[in-house]
Amino acid sequence: MTEYLDVAEGRIAYDVTGEGPLIVMAPGMGDLRQSYRxxxxxLVAAGYRVATFDIRGHGESSTGWDSYTTTAVGSDYAALIRHLGGPATVVGLSWTPDSAVVAAAELPEEVTGxxxxxxxATAPQPGALMAALQRLVVRTPALWAMFYRSLYKGPKPADFKDxxxxxxxxxxxxGRTASFVAVALPESKDSGAYRARVHQPALIVMGDKDPDFDDPRAEAEKYASDLAGSTEIVLIADAGHYPQAERPAEVAAAMLPFLARTAGAAGA
Known part of the structure; x- marks a missing residue:
């Protein structure tokens, strides 16, 4: 069931399932919180309480925000944790890991992992032609859908078409396409400096066939080197950019031992 949290600039849509230690998850840009469906x-079956929320301007969250940066979305993670009651593990995907990192840096006592x-780890540097194509794609829902499909390199979910x-x-x-365009601006990724402030344990999960990266492990290792705490890296075999939808059981298997160490006892 959709619930809403009012913050300074707008309204965040979220839902909560399960009982136990809290996990707060946000999808990437141009996506819905149901990406984690x-x-x-x-995670719920393993004894966790899971909150997923739509980032600014996406899904059922409101449009018309003054800021669509990773730092701003990090403040939404923090607001939701305070609203639901921490401590919590934060989860980000593609565009939102740097927002999850903001919450971890700002709430060192409330974010456990x-x-x-x-x-x-590093912003892509497209040439002039590719940059123009990217601007067109994020302004055109049908083109974004085509690109989105291309990022799945493992099994597609049964409900993928729908x-x-x-x-x-x-x-x-x-208002939603305009919000997506704002999120996709290069300057929206403004929170890289927060990585060095994250001392909590981290887990980086990558699909080994992710077409966004020449070398997914190398990208993960670069990101890990920017964090101040210990970091584990897991590659999911036969998965692209959305391993949580392509290989959910394998992603859960990677997350659960980490959560057991960092989030407290499941079902507590």
Whole structure:
């Protein structure tokens, strides 16, 4: 069931499932919180309370925000943790790992661990033609849907066709494409400096066939080198950019030992 949290600039849509230690998860840009729909049941069954939320301007969260940066979304993680009651593990995907890191840095006593999926260590540097194509893609829901499909290199979920249809429909709602464009601006990734302030344990999970990276492990190792705490890296075989949907059982298997060490006893 969708719930809402009012923050200074707008309203964040979220849902909570399960009982136990809290996990707070946000999807990447141009996506919905339901991106985690196959992973959440695995975590709930293991004894965790899982909150997923739509980032600013996406899904059921409001549009018209003054800021769409990774730092701003990090403040939404923090607000939701305070609202639901920590401590919590924060999970980010693709664009949102740097937002999860902001929350970890700002709430060192309330965030016990950080899980980063398909994370970018360095901003991509496209040429002029590719940059122009990217600007067109984020402004055109049908083109984004085509690109989104191309990032799946492992098994597609049974409901994948319907999910992409819902994603396109959401982006066509008033204000949502404009929000996506704002999130996709290079300057929106403004929180890299927070990484050095994260002393909590971290887990980085990458698909070994992720087409966004020439070398997914090398990208993960670079990100790990920026963090101040200990970091584990797990590569998910036969998965692309969305391992939590392509290989949810394998991602859960990577997360659960980490959560057992960092989040407290499941079911507590």
């Amino acid at each position: 196959l992973l959440v049941p695995e 950080v899980v980063l999926l398909s994370t970018w 999910y992409v249809k819902a994603l396109k429909a959401n982006l066509r709602e008033p």
